[in-house]
Structures are given as C-alpha cells and as structure tokens.
Amino acid sequence: MGIKDDAVEVRAQGWRTLAALHGLIESELERSLQAEAQLSVVEYTVLDALSRQDGWHMRMQQLARATALSASATTRLVNRLEDRGLLTRILCADDRRGIYTELTASGIKLLEEARPTHDATLERALAEAQEIPELAPLVDALPKLHAPV
Amino acid sequence: MGIKDDAVEVRAQGWRTLAALHGLIESELERSLQAEAQLSVVEYTVLDALSRQDGWHMRMQQLARATALSASATTRLVNRLEDRGLLTRILCADDRRGIYTELTASGIKLLEEARPTHDATLERALAEAQEIPELAPLVDALPKLHAPV
DNA sequence: TATTTATTGTTGCACAAGCAGATACCACGC
C-alpha cells in the first residue's frame, strides 16, 4: 500500500509544482503585458493563437479551448478585443451558427509590439523560477519536451 | 540568430504546454471539488497547505504566496473559510501586525473528505492529458521531478 | 416533410480577483 500512496503523493507534488510555476509566470506576464500593451495574458493568448492559425481565423469554441475559458468568458473576451478593433467577427458561410474571429491589421500590429515584451518576461520569469529549488527541475524539463535528445 | 530565435520559441511553446495542462487539471479539480466538498481549488489549496504546515498555522502572506493570490484576495478567501468554520484567525503574539490562520477540527475533517476526490480527479485528469499528444511529454516529466532516477 | 435532438454562441446574475488607498504596527536613526 506504500507504493500506491507514494504515487498519489508524487502526483500531488507534481501538480503543486506545476501550479506554482504557472502562477509565477502568469503574474509576471500579466503585469508586463498590461503595462506595455494593455493586454491581459488571455487576451495575448487569443491574439497569438490567431496569428499561429492557418488563415488567421478560429471559431469561438476553438478559442475557448485554446484559452481554457468558458464559452461565456470567450464571448466577452472577443467582445473586448473587437471593441478595440484588434479582431473581427466573421459569420460562417457553411454553418450559420458558427462565428469566425480574425485578426485585423491593428491586431497584428499590437501583437507584434507585445511579443518582445512577452518573450523577455517569459525568459526572466523562468530565470527567477530557476533560482527556486522546488521549481528548478520543472524549468529544466520544459525545453526538453518538444526538442527531444 | 536562428539559435537565439529558437530558444525564444522553445520557451514560448513550453509555456503554452504548461498553461494548457494547468488549465485542464484546474478545470477538472474545480468541478469535482465544488461538487463533492463545496470547495474551490484555491480553497482546497489553503486547507491542504495548512495541513502540511508544522503546527498547522500560516501567516496571511505565506498563504498569499502559496496560492499565488493577491493580499486582498487572500483576506477574503480566509474570511470565507473562517465564516464556514474551517479555520480560525489567531493574532500573532510577537508581531501584532501578523495574523496566523489555523485549521479547525471541521476544517481538518472536510479536507480529509475532499482529499480522495482531489487525488482521484488529479489522476484522471493526468490520464486524459496523457492522451493529448502535446501534453503527454509534460505529464511524463512531472513524476520524475522530485523522484530522480 | 415534420419533429425531435445536438451544437454554437450570447445574456442575466452572483461571486471572486486585482488595484489603490487606509490603518495599525515594527524597526531604525536621531
């Protein structure tokens, strides 16, 4: 029974580490993006996701999944960005329930301005996390995920 | 310059993966803990953190760090839990600005009831994440963090 | 075709979060 309990505890500890690192990075991104581009982290996430999407458009529900947000929060998030002229809603031709969101020129522009801030803050946050013993192993593991060997 | 750009992109991708896994796990925990114990994830985190603390008491600011929450949010979080009788505030004797929070008997009881739900949900969420190609490597890496070799 | 069932997105409501400002307290220098 010790072995099973250990697995539970190992998972719990892994989750706490994950949550702690996530919280640290998100707080720093939140502050810097807000200061430099008047964007929250989710807002940046939306713009970034759209920019990496073929054709630069996504449906509401995809967006909700990409941001881990509820459908209603996504609606309002898109409202905010649309009001600022950073993206537009486009009615789906083939499925008239669906709505595509697409970056506008100024959306792309703002994203390009914000990206250096985002990247620099991320680098700094990871460096800080590196200094915290509990977080360092996870920070080391991250870059190895998608670039094996 | 390609090398430097690559590092930036690797970090960004690592962060997206981390955020995605975090979001997935947190949503599931939120639902199950709310359903089984009327606790949000942060509320559970507070009770759990207190239970793993020597002497079972922590100061507000420690709690704020442990939950990655602002000071004001921590105040209200502790208010809620105190109103439900799950913990108590104890004035600090040596530093009269400070306030200790300590689990009550019913706080301990609720935590013990919620823990199995938490652990089972965590296991299930990680199993689900394992099925998602982008997340699987991170899920595999987690248990190796604190149990090297 | 008509009727049910499922999917997609939006709105009303209640609640939790952050920021800025206020209060109480400690610590240091004079």
Place this chain on the structure above:
DNA sequence: GCGTGGTATCTGCTTGTGCAACAATAAATA
C-alpha cells in the same frame, strides 16, 4: 521619546469569470 520608512492586513471599487437559461441553426429520425 519621535519621526520616517517599511511591512501586514483590511476595505471600496471595478472588472472578469462561471453557471444556468436562452435563441438560432444544424443533424437525425420517423
């Protein structure tokens, strides 16, 4: 002792979030 600066916590206000209920459209079935 007395001010000055820094720390710990709480409160008012605004904003973003989730849930439940809803409207509109598509898909399935009879």
